[in-house]
Amino acid sequence: MASSPFTLAALATSAVPGLTVTALDLNEDRSGEFVSARIVGDGRDLLVRVPRTPAAxxxxxxxxxxxxxxxxxxxxALPFAVPETLGLTRAGDSRAVVTTLLDxxxxxxxxxxxxxxxxxxxxxxxxAIHALPTALVQQGGLPVRDAVEVRAQVARLVDRAQRTRLLPETVHHRWMxxxxxxxxxxxAPAPVHGAFTAEVVLIxxxxxxxxxxxxxxxxxxPAADLAWLLAAGDEVFESVLARYAAISDTGHVGWLRARAKLYRELEVAEWLMHGVETHDQDIVSDAVAMLDRMVDRLTKLTSPSRSGRASAPRKLHNSSKRPPKRPKASPKPPRSKRSTRTACSTPTPTSSSPSTTARREPDPRTAARPRPRPTRRARRTARLRTARLRTAKLRTARLRTRRTAIPQASR
Incomplete structure (x- = not known):
């Protein structure tokens, strides 16, 4: 696999005939799925990328x-720039693709x-993306799904998650x-980006x-491109939704909002299925913990009778009746005045008195010291890193099941 910037630059000149590279540098790929380099050729900033994995x-x-x-x-017609493919060439068992680099x-x-x-x-x-002509996507040989097919796709995902027996009844009932x-x-279906998040925009x-x-x-x-905004909070989501509804003919905004929230929740089901299918117990445990937090949130919004949690409901006693009294513990035997125990001495057990263990003071040299709590910035950085990794793996798993024809020029 091409890994050095000089090898990538050579591949770029092979992919784009007549290209003259005047500067180059390795480019940081945020997904970790590509080896990429930033090159300057013919007065333009270009990007050359080689996939690391078959999924990439x-x-x-x-x-x-x-x-x-x-x-x-x-x-x-778009108010923003889109990368332009300039050429591609073979790179071992894979290929290198050269595109324009957006700033x-x-x-x-x-x-x-x-x-x-x-x-x-x-x-x-x-x-603007949703306003693109539908025929543009159809003529490009890209997937086209109407409302019935989108609904069926969601139903299949919920059914697969339910068959793992790890989906709480509360969440399953909500999705059904x-x-x-x-x-x-x-x-009304429309052209969608499909992977719109903060990671794909340049500002x-x-x-x-x-x-x-x-x-x-x-x-x-169209609601699929709005779901990611829920990670910023309800206020940010509602603010963008109001601005979007004023521009685009979305129909009933309430149903659009509900579907966006549903897609956000279904990301946990996709994460769970990815862990189950790859036999990754860490991902499964992470997904189960996310489902548990979802149950806690939904339980607060619903009555206890409809919570449907897996654990047995807590029994509540009638407030008009006093709770049953606990049985009194048996009295301890009187202590002899002659016994003079110290903190380090242990009495010899006898048949007439129960055996006891003396309490020892912890040794400050061997006592475990409390770990310092991570700072707020460190916790936020860890959350962002985990979210990016989860998103990358989810998209990789989603694309594995998508059969896409590889252009002949890439062979």
Whole structure:
């Protein structure tokens, strides 16, 4: 596999005939799925990437089809830039792809505030993607799903999660109620990015200037591109939703909101299934812990009679009646006045008195010291790192099941 920047630069000149590389540097791939380098050629900043794994190669193939479907006319209608494929060539058993490199700053979803200026740009960006012609996706050979197919896809995921016997009854009941609602799934499908998160946007001066990672571009439910905003809190989500509804003809905003929240919850089911199918107990345990937290949250919103938790409900006594008294403990035998025990002495047990163990003071040299609590910034960094890893693995698992034709030029 190509790993040095000089090898990647050589591959770039092979992929783009006549390209002259004047500068190069290794580029940090946030997903960890590609070896990439940033090069300067013919006065432009370019990016060359080689997949590390077969799953990354599938994702790259899907993105090549998506970028090819976004013709010049469609790109002109978007208020942001999209990477442009310049060429590709063989790189061992895989391939190297050269695209234009978009410039901009990254954002973290947890940094978003309900009054941030960038929220308007987020709403306009998502609405512009959803306003693209559906025929553009169909002619590009990309997946097209109507409301019935989206609903059936969700039903299959819920059924698979239920068959693991790790899905709490509360969560299963909630998701089945959503699937049985006819009005919830009455929406007009539209072109969706499919993997829209804070990781794929580039920002300059509170405006989105570029959108990356088009490997899941398809026709589907517009609510799927809004679900990620729930990680920033309800206020941020509602603020973007209101701006989006003012721009786009979304129909009933309440059903759009409900489906976005449902998709956010279903990410836990996808995470659970990924752990089960790959036999990764750490992922399964993480998903089960997330489901338990979801149960706790849902239980607070519902009555105890409908909570449906796996554990037995706590019995509540009638407030008008006193609780039963506990039986009194048997009295201890009187202590002899002549006995003079110290903290380190142990009395010899006899047949007439029960044996006892003297209490010892802990040795300060061997006592365990309390660990310092991590700072708030450290906890936040750990959460973001875990979320990024979870998102990357989820998208890899999702793309494994998606059959995408690899362009002939890549062979």
């Amino acid at each position: 190669e599938v994702a790259q193939s899907a993105e090549l089809l998506s970028l090819a479907a976004l013709a010049e006319g469609a790109r002109a 901009g700053d990254r954002i973290d979803v947890e940094d978003l505030e309900s009054d941030a200026l960038v929220l308007q740009s987020i709403a306009e960006t998502i609405a 109620e959503a699937l049985e609602s006819t009005a919830l799934w009455d929406f 300059t001066d509170d405006r989105i200037t570029g959108v990356l990672d088009w490997s899941e571009f398809s026709v589907g439910d």
